[in-house]
Structures are given as structure tokens and as C-alpha cells.
Amino acid sequence: MTPGLYVYGIVATGSVPGPLREHGVGDGPPVLFDVDGLSAIVSGIDVSEYEGAALERNAATPEWLELKVRGHEAVVEGVLAHATVVPMRFGSIFSSTESLQKMLTEHADALREALTRVEARTEWGVKVHCDRSRLVSALVGSSPEPDSGRGYLMQKKARLEADARAAEAAAEIAAEAHAALAAVASESVAAPPRGEEILNGAYLVDEAGRDEFMRKVEELQRRHEGAFAFEVTGPWPPYSFTSADVGGPRP
Amino acid sequence: MSADLQRQVTLLDLVDRIVDKGAVVRGQVVLAVADVELVKLDLSLLLASVETLEGR
Numbered sequence: 001m002t003p004g005l006y007v008y009g010i011v012a013t014g015s016v017p018g019p020l021r022e023h024g025v026g027d028g029p030p031v032l033f034d035v036d037g038l039s040a041i042v043s044g045i046d047v048s049e050y051e052g053a054a055l056e057r058n059a060a061t062p063e064w065l066e067l068k069v070r071g072h073e074a075v076v077e078g079v080l081a082h083a084t085v086v087p088m089r090f091g092s093i094f095s096s097t098e099s100l101q102k103m104l105t106e107h108a109d110a111l112r113e114a115l116t117r118v119e120a121r122t123e124w125g126v127k128v129h130c131d132r133s134r135l136v137s138a139l140v141g142s143s144p145e146p147d148s149g150r151g152y153l154m155q156k157k158a159r160l161e162a163d164a165r166a167a168e169a170a171a172e173i174a175a176e177a178h179a180a181l182a183a184v185a186s187e188s189v190a191a192p193p194r195g196e197e198i199l200n201g202a203y204l205v206d207e208a209g210r211d212e213f214m215r216k217v218e219e220l221q222r223r224h225e226g227a228f229a230f231e232v233t234g235p236w237p238p239y240s241f242t243s244a245d246v247g248g249p250r251p
Numbered sequence: 252m253s254a255d256l257q258r259q260v261t262l263l264d265l266v267d268r269i270v271d272k273g274a275v276v277r278g279q280v281v282l283a284v285a286d287v288e289l290v291k292l293d294l295s296l297l298l299a300s301v302e303t304l305e306g307r
Contacts, residue, residue, distance in 0.1 A: 009274075010274070065262075065266070066262055069262065069265050069266055069269060069270070070262075070265065072269055073260075073265055073269060087269070087273045088273050088274050089269065089270070089271075089273035089274060090269040090270045090273065091270075092273075092274075111274075114274065125264065233260060233264050236268060237273075239269060239272040239273040240268070240272050242272075242273060242274045243272050243273060243274060
């Protein structure tokens with residue numbers, strides 16, 4: 001067993017009321033490690049679980065992954081309910097209190113700046129899924145049943161043309177939706193969409209602006225009913241808006 | 252959050268957020284400071300693992 005310190009996130013010292021209750025990835029609830037006005041939310045762990053071959057084995061075990069990932073998230077969300085938090089990426093581990101202390105001291109300015117940026121704001125995820133065959137049908141429009149060979153060919157041609165236009169039409173709607181949501185958010189970022197997604201956006205939204213943001217999502221959904229499905233998740237800790245600031249270039 | 256939008260967060264949503272995003276205190280520096288290699292998980296490997304879990 002190699003002891004290590006798993007860090008979930010950073011808060012301003014004194015901003016979290018009372019002891020932490022969620023268990024996280026360790027055996028007991030995490031504790032706060034204070035350095036000059038910043039506190040790291042920390043659990044003691046066995047590092048060997050997160051290294052090399054053991055990690056590969058664990059990560060390929062869905063139960064292990066789910067337990068740890070949900071543990072990480074439960075702690076951060078428990079804190080988020082009361083305080084502003086800069087969430088760390090899953091698996092941020094330090095070998096000793098000295099190394100953690102050194103990190104907090106060296107990055108104090110960046111961490112404080114990140115805390116200020118995300119204060120009273122939460123992250124919302126919006127994914128837009130596209131049902132391509134419904135989109136193509138909508139682009140073709142309502143055409144009469146083909147009653148002849150020629151009618152059939154014309155309909156087939158129209159469908160091929162619509163199919164070619166579909167990707168462009170979907171991209172336009174994704175761009176429009178992202179711009180509309182970004183306009184009611186303080187910051188926004190679009191990650192590469194996967195599968196049938198055409199938008200995988202993250203939005204940092206003022207607490208005071210949450211209703212406006214939700215109304216905008218609902219309005220977009222109504223306008224694009226049919227081929228497009230809007231999926232909202234949140235409120236999230238500001239994972240998507242703290243990597244650049246504190247992290248600098250990604251490793 | 253309006254009721255019709257609220258739902259259980261899936262493991263996929265979570266993995267997507269916390270494995271690939273969140274603060275990284277300059278990877279190299281942390282390595283030097285912490286002497287412990289940060290978890291470097293391959294997102295595609297994890298997604299396969301998530302699919303196994305959700306598909307059963």
C-alpha cells in the first residue's frame with residue numbers, strides 16, 4: 001500500500017459549513033487541508049489502485065469506475081451546495097501533505113482567480129441530438145406518393161439531395177443553438193459532438209440567470225421540435241471552465 | 252431546473268465531465284511536486300467500460 005492524498009477540489013477556507021459527509025473515494029469522509037486561505041478537499045487513499053496495471057484493470061471494471069467516479073462527484077456536489085468550488089479532474093493525487101501544500105502555495109493566485117470566476121455560477125451541459133432520417137424527411141417536405149416510375153425517381157432524387165443538405169442544416173442549427181445559449185451564459189464552450197449529437201455544449205450560468213437560460217433551452221427545443229432533441233444536465237461543478245485557468249496547457 | 256428536464260445523471264455524463272475536464276494543476280508540475288503520476292485514463296477505454304455497465 002502506498003498512501004496518497006486524493007484531491008476533489010479547492011475552496012476558500014471557511015466557505016464550507018460543518019464537516020463533510022459524503023464518502024468519496026476513500027474509506028471515510030474527506031477532510032479539508034488549509035493553506036493560506038485555500039482549502040483542498042482531501043481523502044487519504046492507496047495510490048497503487050490508481051497506477052499502472054492495477055489502474056488499467058480497475059478502469060476496465062465498470063463497478064470500480066462507477067464507485068470512484070460517483071464518489072468523486074458526490075463530494076464535489078456536496079460542497080457545491082454550500083460553497084464555490086474549483087473541481088479537480090478525476091484522479092488528482094498527491095504523495096504527501098508537503099507536495100499538496102507546495103501546489104496550493106505555488107498556484108494560489110490562479111486558484112483564487114478561478115474561484116472568483118465561478119462564484120455564484122454553475123455549469124450546465126446541453127447536448128442536441130439529431131434524428132437524421134427525420135431531418136431528411138423534413139427537408140424533402142411532403143411529396144405525393146409516387147404513382148409512376150418517374151415520380152419514384154424524382155422522390156428518390158429529392159431524398160438524396162436532402163440527405164446531402166442534412167449535415168449542413170444540422171450544423172447550422174447547432175451553431176445557432178450554441179450562440180443563443182452562449183448569449184445568456186457568462187462563458188461557454190463546445191466540445192466535439194459524439195454519435196448522433198450535433199452539439200455538446202457547456203455553459204457557465206449566473207445563479208440569477210438560471211431561469212432565463214432554461215427558458216432559452218425550452219424555446220430552442222420548441223423551435224426545432226421533431227428531428228432535434230435537446231438534453232440538459234446540471235447544475236454541474238464548473239469542470240469545463242476551470243481546466244484552462246488553473247491547468248495551463250493540458251498534460 | 253424544470254421538472255421535465257431533470258433526470259438521473261448517467262455514468263457517461265459523469266465520466267465525460269470529470270475524467271476529461273476539471274482543474275489540472277499543470278500536469279508536469281504536479282508530477283514533479285507530487286511524485287505520483289496522475290491517473291491517465293484513456294477516455295475511449297472508459298467509455299467502453301461505461302457501455303458495458305449500461306448495457307447489462
